[in-house]
Amino acid sequence: MHPPANENGGPRATGNRRNEPNAHQTQVRAATVQTELPVRHPVAHVSLYAPHAGRRTWWFAYRCPHCSYGHRGELRQATDEETAEKAVIGVRRSRCGKRLWLVVARVYRGNEGMAA
Numbered sequence: 001m002h003p004p005a006n007e008n009g010g011p012r013a014t015g016n017r018r019n020e021p022n023a024h025q026t027q028v029r030a031a032t033v034q035t036e037l038p039v040r041h042p043v044a045h046v047s048l049y050a051p052h053a054g055r056r057t058w059w060f061a062y063r064c065p066h067c068s069y070g071h072r073g074e075l076r077q078a079t080d081e082e083t084a085e086k087a088v089i090g091v092r093r094s095r096c097g098k099r100l101w102l103v104v105a106r107v108y109r110g111n112e113g114m115a116a
């Protein structure tokens with residue numbers, strides 16, 4: 001029941017345009033995607049790590065299905081768990097040069113009560 005005058009997305013933009021709650025995770029919209037072919041790339045299960053207090057960079061690590069070694073990366077644009085997940089999910093090129101499909105297997109958020 002939206003008014004039809006709402007052409008450009010309208011007043012929903014509250015600062016972060018990419019924060020659409022309806023966006024399906026199967027829909028790859030990451031900036032690193034270079035092909036739109038419906039190819040199924042090998043899946044890499046990512047562990048996502050929250051930054052320590054005073055730090056702001058989320059990072060992730062996974063075992064590469066191509067080369068069998070570990071790769072890691074940083075998510076410098078991420079500001080919280082939600083943006084970090086959105087930034088990491090999707091098709092990427094790994095350090096060994098192959099494309100893979102990253103999915104978040106677990107998130108290490110830290111425990112604020114333990115941070116001294």
Ligand SMILES: [Zn+2]
Pocket residue numbers: 064065066067068069071094095096097
């Ligand atoms: Zn690799």
